[in-house]
Amino acid sequence: MTITATTWIEACDADDIDAEDVIRFDHAGHTYAIYRSPDDEYFATDGLCTHERIHLADGLVMDHIIECPKHNGRFDYRTGQAKGAPVCLALKTYPVKLDGGKVLLGLA
Amino acid sequence: MTKAETILVIGAGEAGARAALALREKGFEGNVTLLGEEAHRPYERPPLSKAALTDEAEPQVAFILTPDRLDEHGIRHLGGRAATAIDRAAHAVELADGGWLRYDRLLIATGARARKLAVPGAGPEDVLYLRTFEEARALRSRLAPGAHIAIIGGGFIGLELAAAARARGAEVTLIELAPRLLARAVPAAIADVIAARHAAAGVRLLTGIGIERIEAEGERHAIRLSTGERIVCDGILAGIGAVAETGLAERAGLAIDNGIAVDARLATSDPDIFAAGDCCSFPHPLYDGRRLRLEAWRNAQDQGTAAAKSMLGGSGAYDAVPWFWSDQYDLTLQIAGLPDEGPETVTRDLGDGARLDFHLASDGRLVAASAVGPNGRIARDVRLAEMLIARRATPDKATLADGSVRLKGLLAG
Numbered sequence: 001m002t003i004t005a006t007t008w009i010e011a012c013d014a015d016d017i018d019a020e021d022v023i024r025f026d027h028a029g030h031t032y033a034i035y036r037s038p039d040d041e042y043f044a045t046d047g048l049c050t051h052e053r054i055h056l057a058d059g060l061v062m063d064h065i066i067e068c069p070k071h072n073g074r075f076d077y078r079t080g081q082a083k084g085a086p087v088c089l090a091l092k093t094y095p096v097k098l099d100g101g102k103v104l105l106g107l108a
Numbered sequence: 109m110t111k112a113e114t115i116l117v118i119g120a121g122e123a124g125a126r127a128a129l130a131l132r133e134k135g136f137e138g139n140v141t142l143l144g145e146e147a148h149r150p151y152e153r154p155p156l157s158k159a160a161l162t163d164e165a166e167p168q169v170a171f172i173l174t175p176d177r178l179d180e181h182g183i184r185h186l187g188g189r190a191a192t193a194i195d196r197a198a199h200a201v202e203l204a205d206g207g208w209l210r211y212d213r214l215l216i217a218t219g220a221r222a223r224k225l226a227v228p229g230a231g232p233e234d235v236l237y238l239r240t241f242e243e244a245r246a247l248r249s250r251l252a253p254g255a256h257i258a259i260i261g262g263g264f265i266g267l268e269l270a271a272a273a274r275a276r277g278a279e280v281t282l283i284e285l286a287p288r289l290l291a292r293a294v295p296a297a298i299a300d301v302i303a304a305r306h307a308a309a310g311v312r313l314l315t316g317i318g319i320e321r322i323e324a325e326g327e328r329h330a331i332r333l334s335t336g337e338r339i340v341c342d343g344i345l346a347g348i349g350a351v352a353e354t355g356l357a358e359r360a361g362l363a364i365d366n367g368i369a370v371d372a373r374l375a376t377s378d379p380d381i382f383a384a385g386d387c388c389s390f391p392h393p394l395y396d397g398r399r400l401r402l403e404a405w406r407n408a409q410d411q412g413t414a415a416a417k418s419m420l421g422g423s424g425a426y427d428a429v430p431w432f433w434s435d436q437y438d439l440t441l442q443i444a445g446l447p448d449e450g451p452e453t454v455t456r457d458l459g460d461g462a463r464l465d466f467h468l469a470s471d472g473r474l475v476a477a478s479a480v481g482p483n484g485r486i487a488r489d490v491r492l493a494e495m496l497i498a499r500r501a502t503p504d505k506a507t508l509a510d511g512s513v514r515l516k517g518l519l520a521g
Contacts, residue, residue, distance in 0.1 A: 020516075054483070055484060058483065058484035058485075058487055058488060059487065059488065059491075060487075060488045060491045060492065067491065069483060069484065069487030069488060069491070070433075070483060070487065071405075071406075072406070072491070085126060085129075085409050085413070086152070086172070086409070088177070
């Protein structure tokens with residue numbers, strides 16, 4: 001068994017994201033989407049839709065769903081689960097924690 | 109109606125595939141057969157006028173349902189098989205190769221075919237059309253750098269082909285009979301932005317001009333225009349609309365009204381036969397029951413799913429807000445609702461040259477929104493507009509026009 005330590009990367013200020021919204025975060029050649037839920041919890045997923053590689057951060061957050069701005073594929077951003085056509089592949093999720101007003105993204 | 113044990117879907121495009129999948133997702137455990145004239149498993153057509161033409165790599169078919177998913181859901185796909193007749197009394201469909209398939213419920217999702225150019229000289233060897241993957245590959249092979257391509261038709265297909273041809277370095281002349289581009293599809297202000305973008309990309313746009321005939325010019329072709337001008341070119345692509353595939357339904361005696369006529373549940377005049385997607389016309393509850401036939405990917409998807417529910421006994425009306433998109437160069441165009449239902453327009457500046465027009469009925473109800481700009485600039489607001497349209501909202505005009513006010517706030521009201 002391999003144990004990989006999680007590296008925490010500072011992504012943004014907690015206030016940079018409105019409640020029930022999303023922003024894009026690029027790090028080390030990879031793009032992520034960071035979400036703030038209506039009840040002020042923070043989540044992170046891969047930044048590109050699994051259907052046609054579109055930036056999800058340009059999409060609409062409603063409750064716990066992010067909708068792709070291109071073809072309206074839907075994901076639950078808490079779990080990455082695909083919720084509607086045309087997407088069928090889940091989105092990879094990442095751990096997030098808050099520290100001193102900063103949003104930290106956990107990368108393995 | 110008897111309990112459905114066997115559901116047959118004629119047409120393995122977007123609507124048919126989504127219906128088959130939805131039947132399983134709704135828990136239907138009987139037989140599901142998806143019959144398609146094309147040999148391919150169901151695939152996505154939107155890339156055919158976009159990435160399949162412009163990508164460096166040879167295009168691959170983008171399957172909606174992989175073999176794994178077909179198996180996992182127990183969906184039987186019969187490819188390369190055409191239906192020739194429906195025997196409604198026997199609840200059976202005749203195939204071109206002589207076989208018969210029985211059904212308890214039948215979904216007709218036969219789509220539409222490209223309208224053919226009807227001028228002298230426009231034979232099948234002379235003019236290319238776009239509907240299938242193979243046609244996209246044939247088109248692609250013509251788009252060589254320096255080749256002169258003539259595109260007939262300034263609708264979505266013609267314009268996407270023009271953008272793709274320019275992306276591959278071909279010279280493009282686009283000929284449209286109407287006085288402006290996208291005349292039936294979008295308001296003039298949006299069409300003007302699209303026209304300017306094509307002109308900037310070097311496309312020669314000829315609007316308000318007809319075609320007299322097509323002539324051979326050695327290995328090439330010449331198009332004789334109504335103005336007398338002769339355009340010599342290396343390839344002619346036509347995107348002049350689509351014709352609903354209603355032949356099977358007509359021969360079976362089903363009601364036809366600009367497409368296979370269905371009710372709000374997508375049932376045809378035979379209660380065991382349903383229709384979905386480009387081939388059907390349906391009454392839209394949001395627009396006083398106005399009968400629409402939509403040629404659109406999202407509509408095909410949503411109606412496929414809705415028809416599945418109805419075939420399993422659902423009574424819900426199909427009332428999704430019509431939604432279209434088109435990609436040309438770095439621009440995306442999105443339309444939600446029916447712009448021609450709204451005589452008043454309020455414009456919101458979305459920045460980066462993107463604009464969103466809200467179309468309001470005389471009673472102030474939001475009936476449509478149309479936008480053009482970089483996809484990331486317009487998509488969210490068009491989606492919010494779509495939700496407002498679905499709610500029959502009468503939003504404050506000053507708020508709509510003010511780009512600094514978030515549209516999402518209007519949903520709470």
